[in-house]
Amino acid sequence: MIDKLMEKIECVWLRTEELNAEDLNIKKQITELEKKIEVINDDNIRIFKDIQLSLEANFKRIEKLEAKLDIFDVSGMVNIEEELSELKEKQNHWATLENVTVCRLGIENLEDVLREVLLSVELKGITDVDKGRGRLELLGMLGGEKPVVGESRVATLSSSDKPTDTGSITPSKRDPFEVIVPKDYWESAREDLIQDTLDDLKEFELKRYSDMIRTLTKLREKLEGKLHDT
Secondary structure, X not given: OHHHHHHHHHHHHHHHHHHHHHHHHHHHHHHHHHHHHHHHHHHHHHXXXXXXXXXXXXXXXXXXXXXXXXXOOXXXXXXXXXXXXXXXXXXHHHHHHHHHHHHHHXXXXXXXXXXHHHOOHHHHOOOOHHHHHHXXXXXXXXXXXXXXXXXXXXXXXXXXXXXXXOOOOOHHHOXXXXXXXXXXXXXXXXXXXXXXXXHHOOOXXXXXXXXXXXXXXXXXXXXXXXXXXX
């Protein structure tokens, strides 16, 4: 009986030792976890302080920007942008008018060259009836036997538009259908073109020149439409 009781007491003692060892192990783990939590808390506190400092710096920066916005005149900027846009539109408008007008003057001068060729002495002496009739038809397409102007059709200043000083004419004083071109602008090319055309007309290919005149007419119509649109 006593032996059995002693065995039970010994078992209880051994179990108690195991529980004590397990308890110590748990306490050790708890201590380690508490240390880790403390480190994490320290990191969180440091991160929070950094965020707080960053927020304070941003708030100060925003306050400075708001102070600058209070003295910034937005309406003045809008007015400058509108004025700049208007100036760009005017610049494009005048560039278009000048380019189209110069092209139109070029067509008119080429028409004058063709008319001058068709009125030349060599062509007036044509003996072939069909070619003679074709010559008159081409002249009709160019507006008939008009007197050939000696100089190129170059826009010149009228007496009322001539400046009193050496300054140039401003676009506001310029006729939109007139462009100032030097008098010799077309002369050298004109003389070469007349001679080349006379050389080509030795065989007098009427169809080729009628096609040329029709092309010039179409170009003129397009240019007039472009000027009207602007």
